[in-house]
Amino acid sequence: MRGTQPGGTPGRLRRAIERRLLAAFIPGFLLLVPALQAQDTYPYHDDDALSSAVRELESRHGNLVQVLEVANTPGGAVVRAVRLGAGEGADDRPALLVVAGAYGPHLVGTEVALHVARSLASGYGTDSTITRLLDRTTIYLVLAANPDAAAAFFERPQRERTRNASPYDDDRDAEVDEDGPEDLDGNGLITMMRVLDPAGEWLADPENPELMRKADPVKGESGAYRVYVEGIDNDGDEAWNEDPPGGIDVNRNLPRGYEFFSEGAGLYPVEAPEARAIAQFYLEHPNIAAVYVLGPQDNLLEAWKHERERGAVGTGEDGAGRRRSRRPLTSVLEVDEPYFAEVARRFRDITGLESGPSSAPSSGDVLASAYYDMGRWAFGSRAWWIPTGDDSSDEVPEAGAEPDAAAEGAAEADETGGPQRSRPGKADKEKDPLETERRELRWLRENVPGGFVEWSEVSHPDFPDRTVEVGGFAPFARLNPPASELDSVLARQERFIVALAGLLPSVTLRDVEVESLSDGVYRIKARVANEGFLPTLSGLGELARWPRRVRVEVVTDGQEIASGQAVQLLGAIPGSGQG
């Protein structure tokens, strides 16, 4: 309960009775209403379909595919990783980890990962590029890192849910999950709800009256609506849908940038078994050199940059002789910046994607954690977005364009209001705050029937004397492509993932020289080279503890080492054949 809404107390009893009646009616009447987001518009795999798809892959390509079960979710699902790697020793080869679906509503990521797994598995042995790649390189794909949340896509009513199924007391009233949304208009979707009220802070945009925005009192505008997530106030605390079922957003539960006390973050980082499984996966797979994360965080349209900060990295050493940073890093290291830039350039080249929404803010997300916590090369993309068009290629969509339901006493604007929004752009008074939404509205109307639900009046037990309408963007529609777009998304992403796997470091011994110095004394020289593109370690990987260094050992057969070390550990070896 954050910021209760002043409201009339009369009629409390009547409302309570109506609430009970409504609750009694809803289940029966939902079954009759087909969801608008039909399977043929969004031909996505639910958990059962995913499960049988990977099992089939494993049984068909036993020499190449292994399915690893890495976590059991609070909702009873299983988080699976598919390992693609030829024969024995796959866990010892340089590896790419692909993580999809940590942000639950991002179903397209899961489709990409499954598609890549299938395509590479069937290409191994027939396609020479794929065969060579999987002989030298291993690819792990976490298909759906937050299956509890993704399941909401296949449930009715359908709603965007970012959290796993662990119970959670969002409003700290000692009751758990007691105030979730309801499908008031019976269309099988949870959208938004607007209540006509002169005291409200929201108004319908004059140009696109279906879009809501905050009234700006400085411009003399006055509000006309209160805006909430669709539903009733089940616990009678004058906050709407503030404690819905669900606990932790996996994509907000990793250490880097973790925000205590924020919605969906859980009680502490790595609390969710799904997040813990990801963190643990790095530990158990030191061969992972790079990570590709499909989700709302991006560093391929706009590469991560180094920001100079005084004293960020010191020259102190820890017990094992490694350099240490004196304080938390605020940006990528200078030595890593060119590689992030170059991989981003190749991404744009390969996919043809030039512009899109900027990255969602980083806060306990899988992408930032892969680099900053785990020291791996890390790249991320949304894979798909509603086209921005050339005219807006440089525009940074505004944050806060969504109805700020939380401020109105209804939590989870993120969940029902749409995809994780972009970070705020530069303040610009002339800028249209609804620019992104107008474009999305236009595109959905042209391409996805039902992608925007027109506002329609409902009778609402909590507001018996007011006009209440339900409508807004359909859940998932702005984050996931319809069938007509899906194939091209999958093909683009596959091209990039194959290319990225081809950039991994690959060490080799070169120029081994044995020179006789005198009787029985030899000088042995060898050059260790990295034939891949990426250095064996990122700059951060050298600082961080977990990525291993290259170990070079001289194995003798009774000979004695007169000088020099039998075992040497090497730091980052740059790529492109340098040694």
Added chain:
Amino acid sequence: MSTAAGRLAARVAGIVAMTGLVALMTAGPAVAQAGALAALGSPPDPKVPVSWDRYYDHAAVEDIGRRLEEAYPDRCRFGSIGKSYEGRDIWLLTVTNFRVGEADRKPAMYIDGNIHSNEIQGQEIALYTAWYLCEMADRVPWVSDLLDDRTMYIVPTINPDGRAAFIESPNTPSSPRSGVAPRDDDGDGLFDEDDLDDLNGDGHITMMRRRDPNGRWLVSREDPRLMIRARPDEPGEYEILGYEGFDNDNDGRVNEDRTGYYDPNRNWPWLWQPQYVQSGADAYPTSLPETQAVIDFVLSHENIAGAQTYHNSGGMILRGPGQAQDVVRPSDVRVYDRIGEIGETILPGYRYMVLWSDLYPVWGGELDWFYGARGILTFSNELWTSYNYFRIERGEETPDRHDRTDYRFDRLLLFGEAVVPWTPVEHPTYGPIEVGGVKKQYTRAIPGFMLAEEAHRNMAFTLFQAHQLPLAKVDSIAVRPIGQGLSEVTAIVANKRLAPTHTQQDQDHRISRPDWISLEGGDVVAGFVVTDPLQDLAVEQERRPARIEVESIPGMGTVTVRWIVRGSGPFTVTVDSPKGGVHSLSR
């Protein structure tokens, strides 16, 4: 305690130390000795005799815990909060008066120790606390009252594996600090492959020295066991080669991949930073099962209002924050300061300090998680201080580079038992060298004859904190008929202690639910919080008026609530505070 009884107790415990459980099981309760005058502060006839002049292992803790539970079933329950990496139970002693109230609803103090493997006496302090409370509650009314009002959750060691490693293996006073889960410290793909080595097989890891006319170290004139650094212009005669060991993995470095290594006290989720910022952080917060067990326990015991986590050494009463950019809220600082100030009186030679500014900055420390994430008032005492050697304040000693306080204390009071004299040994790489130096039980751990006092004083400090945790009581109820069958019921709810029912940190981040003050005995028409009793100003709570919600009851403060009720009584008012306890009064 009479000498004879003392000897008996010592003998019983001595047997235990040697042969473990069996001996303790067969030892009968000690009988109070006739003709002895009871000394104050100690039970004259303990039902569970324990000698507080040694360091107990895992089995012995279990035995003491079980015997306490058996001897005092209404005062002590023995259990476990989870398993360690190697599968040992992390023992828990819950001490309270189980006949009064509900243990898990009383305001509670959480106590642990030994998070660093080598910092062993925290366990004995914690265990002594459980033992003392059980044995003395019938003799000392203050103790009895404390157990009526409070629950003490005592986890003697949250690092039983590391403790076992410290006790059972040759070690220095500082090894291992880490727990024992293997980690690849040097990044070569091998785990814990280059540990310390007891070169001369004497059961101690001491220092290595080699005679070298160009060395920079000298032998002390005062004590031939002590090495001192040569002055910049002074010739030396030895070089010091570090702790005993050799290059087990042949990589040119000695002892660089030891047991562990991670720091269990850098593994907590609050302000956690990775290894390249905070050494010892481990791979991610809560990666260690022991961290996870404590977190699970604390999250499932919302009644924990205060905590103490015992370390060694240095004579410090530490509070957070561990970083400059973190804050302890101002009104919480006032509570900390008062307890810390009393602590400096209870613990001569100890100083009350702020972790980051007075000691060193820490990312991901235990005490910061307790306060930052859970709003729990938490201290960490660094047990044992060099003040205790000769009770001379820091800086008031006569400096003598040829003598050192700990070596002098060893000569004069321990008669040389604490230091291994230099002994020749052949090193596989360095050739003929000597090994010698302080034993692991010295400089950080406490000599036996001083342990009980250290335990008692630290316990007294922690009990003072426990006493000052919030205690919510319905103080008074006034009923006034106002006509038409209605009554106005006014209740004053008081917190009788220093700490508020919600710390400022708890309130600011809405960590625990509000306190509930409810009325039974009539139909509530309206409910109010009286914000100014003298001017009779009140704020109505429209929702659920029979259960008034208040954000906190301040330390030594009151909250006044009022109801308009249909009926004339009798009425019962109950305060139900997550951290202030549950109390009812009827009228």
